[in-house]
Amino acid sequence: MAADLRALILSNVDSAIKHNELTVKIVLYLVNHHNERDVGNIADQLLNGLEKLVEEGELVEVEYALPDSNYRCRSIYFPKGTELRIRQNPQATLGMKIDDDKVQLIKGTVHILEEGLPLCGFTSHIPSDWPPGHIWVGLGEKDKATCPECKAAMAS
Numbered sequence: 762m763a764a765d766l767r768a769l770i771l772s773n774v775d776s777a778i779k780h781n782e783l784t785v786k787i788v789l790y791l792v793n794h795h796n797e798r799d800v801g802n803i804a805d806q807l808l809n810g811l812e813k814l815v816e817e818g819e820l821v822e823v824e825y826a827l828p829d830s831n832y833r834c835r836s837i838y839f840p841k842g843t844e845l846r847i848r849q850n851p852q853a854t855l856g857m858k859i860d861d862d863k864v865q866l867i868k869g870t871v872h873i874l875e876e877g878l879p880l881c882g883f884t885s886h887i888p889s890d891w892p893p894g895h896i897w898v899g900l901g902e903k904d905k906a907t908c909p910e911c912k913a914a915m916a917s
């Protein structure tokens with residue numbers, strides 16, 4: 762990535778900015794001030810640049826999927842050092858999933874696991890074979906469970 766594109770990205774992410782907004786700002790800037798004509802090429806370089814900056818820890822990226830467009834994720838970028846907190850109805854529990862070293866926040870029911878199986882018995886499979894939307898905690902963390910059946914089984 763050219764040094765000036767890198768600096769340009771960083772100077773435009775001085776607070777939260779949506780991916781689309783950032784792209785439009787940078788493309789317009791390069792077209793108007795640097796007489797760039799190859800918009801497709803700028804967009805490609807920008808994508809690579811953003812990915813690299815996130816990898817290097819210079820930017821924080823949050824991906825989200827809106828309920829009406831679940832098929833694809835959108836992104837918001839934040840400056841380095843941004844602390845993220847998520848507030849929503851506690852019933853819509855967020856779990857953490859670590860995939861290829863990437864931490865993903867997922868919505869899901871939190872079950873209590875005992876000897877590899879959920880206490881509520883919603884499935885007879887081990888967690889790696891569970892459907893999406895189900896995560897677990899061990900007995901030691903049972904207070905974090907949100908599955909009512911698991912909690913009832915624990916109490917009985």
Ligand SMILES: [Zn+2]
Binds near residue numbers: 872880881882883
């Ligand atoms: Zn359960």
